[in-house]
Amino acid sequence: MSRSTPKPVEAPCPCGSGQALGACCGRYHAGPGHLQAPTAEALMRSRYSAFVLDELDYLLATWQAGRRPATLEPNEPGRRWLGLEVRRHVPIDADQATVEFVARSKWGGRAVRLHEISRFVREDGRWFYVDGEQR
Template sequence: MPTPDSFACPCGLPAAYQACCGRWHHGALHLQAPDAQVLMRSRYSAYVLDDLDYVLQTWHPDTRPAVLAPNEPGTKWLGLEVRRHDRQDADHETVEFVARVRAHGRASRLHEVSRFVREGGRWLYVDGVI
């Protein structure tokens, strides 16, 4: 298996995982994404890598589910497109994105406008409109 420094980041930016989303998933910058778009990209990468603990830690406690199911065998995440990133104020941002996935032999798209809030210096996913 490739090391984190040698594989491309799942979020689609032209960087190695460890230099991109991996730094928010683990290490000194864990959970310190600087804005909502970076957090959203890191959450997508966490879904791809089945790092569900990270996804839950970056979900606002008022809307966070108790558990998440891991990717089913054969699931393949196909890509992420960030369409828009808007800042409402210093602590509220939205990100519109499309994530593509193939599961059970069928490709599908998740098109969402997500709301994020910064609390205690950390960005958190609140909810989204599909």
């Protein structure tokens, strides 16, 4: 269940694309494009935005079945997401890809950096997050 206050679709997208939320990741979170990210990178960016916005249902729905947790916890109070840097998107074949990224946040007065190489698969035309290796 989403626990955040909905952001206006005109707000800047948290993924850092420079586009409005509704024209970028928000279109995959809800509406006609729901769950239809066209590439592994687009899914990764939309998942980052979902983490920022506490769109927990979207995160669970885009996790590969059999690997997804039963539940997710919302962001810790006071966590502020600072940005996303996508370093590499590597298509392995038509249905597998990796995305290397760095997500930065601040929490409890400390800078937090998540550097991960994530694996994605496409099943029945939809991309899913499989898992990631943190660096």
